[in-house]
Amino acid sequence: MLAARLNVKTRSLAVEEVPTPEPGPGQVRVRVAAAGVCLSDVHLIDGSLSPLFLTGDVVTLGHEVSGTVDALGPGVTAPAEGQRVLLQAGEERAGVVYTRGVDYDGGWAQYALAAADTVVPIPDSLPFEQAAILPDAVSTPWAAIATTGEVRPAEAVGVWGAGGLGAHGVQLLRLAGAAPIIAVDPLPAARDRALAFGADFAFDPADAELPRRVRQANGGRGLAAAFDFAGVAAVREQAVACLAAHGRLVLVGLTDRPLTITDGTAFSYFQQQVRGHYGSEPRHLTELVNLVAHGRIDFARSITDVLPLTAAQEAVDRLIRKEGDPIRLVLRP
Template sequence: MLAGRLNVSTGKFAVEEVDEPHAGPGQVRIAVRAAGVCLSDVHLIQGMLKPLYLKGDSVTLGHETAGVIDEVGEGVTGLTVGERVLLQAGEITGGAVLTRGVDYDGGWAQYAVSSAATVVPIPDTLSFEQACFIPDAVSTPWAAITATAGVQAARAVGVWGVGGLGAHAVQLLRMIGAAPIIAVDPLPGARERALQFGADLALDPADGEFASLVGEATGGTGLAYAFDFAGVAPVRVQAARSLARWGKLILVGLTNQPLTIPDGTRFSYLEQQVRGHYGSGPESVLELLSLVALNRLEFSRSVSGILPLAQAAEAVRQLDEKEGNPIRLILVP
């Protein structure tokens, strides 16, 4: 079968022929119908992210995957051949958090094997192209908003970086009643998209009037919550400066750069907080699927392009260069 493989030692990525995997005990195999391309995949290829638990040097990328079950392993109950499913982006094994497509083979392939515990049925009304990226692209901001930050309605929120995760964060924040929502991105197209997704205000971080505009929008109090989806050190400085008393800075975007608090005394005096966030638990995906079923959410606007699996390298290039300002590019075998 075809698979998008990365050698993490050499940094070489290629779509190549590999042996088909088969479902072992406690596993299922799915025929992949759609797989999302995430900035984390780009960072893996570029060497900015390194797998912690990968056995060997090579891995099939792709942690956002949906398809149809076509093999059921020994001991698996409650799942049948032909079911439409998505795969959770990872699992906890032996106390370690393992990420699909990072620490073990993922969904940039014609077939993918998964632990039965990470398989989630999806309704016939939800397309594979929209279902595949609910784990991570939607569930990560959802978990950051609801679990890590505990966002309350009618509280001011800032979202730095309106890409694949940030755009969904704006949509989700609007749904739960956060207000005002201030989106921050250097790209005009991203700011326009933020307004379309429900932001009340969209600002360029380089705007000389940035601080006063945030103050005006929040009645002079600042932000109750500031989310960094960019993983850029200057973003975190600006976001921290924008916080209100008891405000929380939530670090979702990943970076190996140090965190700097611009005024430590002020930060302590105002009793502000910094919280790290990574991924989401299985419950977040289930909650989102229930909201989709109840017509509270839909993600057709998030599918920015569909490419064949053989063109995975081109999809990576488009996302890395922000060509067309994509939210999610989708690979189909």
């Protein structure tokens, strides 16, 4: 089969022929129909992210995967062959969470293996391209909003970074009843997209009056919650300046830069909080599939383009250059 393989030592990506894997005990083999291209994949390629548990130097990328069950391993009785599914972005082994496409082979391939208990059935009404992005691009902001951020209806919320995660964050905050939703992004196209996706206001972070504008948009009050989807150090301090008393800053975007809070006294006096967030839990994916199946939310606008697996490097380059202002590029084997 064809697979897009990354050598984590040389950081070289190549689409090559590899043996089609056979499912072992407790595993299923999935014929991949769609696989998302994520900034995490870019970070693996550029070396800013490295696998913690990978055996060897080469891995098939891709942690956002959907397809059909092709074969069952010994002892597996469900899901049935031919079932349409998506795959959770990782699996737990001996109490440790391994990430698909990072610590073990992922879905930038014609076939992928998965532990049977990490396979989530999807309805016929959910296109594979949209299903593929749920395991990270959608479930990560959903978990950040519903669980880590504990957003409640009518709370004022800010979204810094309206790219892939942030754009979905805006949609999901709208679903959760947040009001108002204030998006902050340096790109005019991203701000326009945030408004189209349900934000009530969209501001430029370069505006020196941003904290005042945020409060003005919320009747003179600060934000109950602010989400950093950008992973930019300067964003975090700016977001803190926009928080209300007891406001919480949720860190979703990843960065290796230090977290600084200039006015620590005010931060403590107003009893504000910083909450780290990473990924999602299996229940978040199940919730999302249910919400999509019942027509509560739609992600058709999130699929910027679909490319063949052989164009994996082109997809990565387009994401790096932000060509076409992509929300999600998807590979189709």
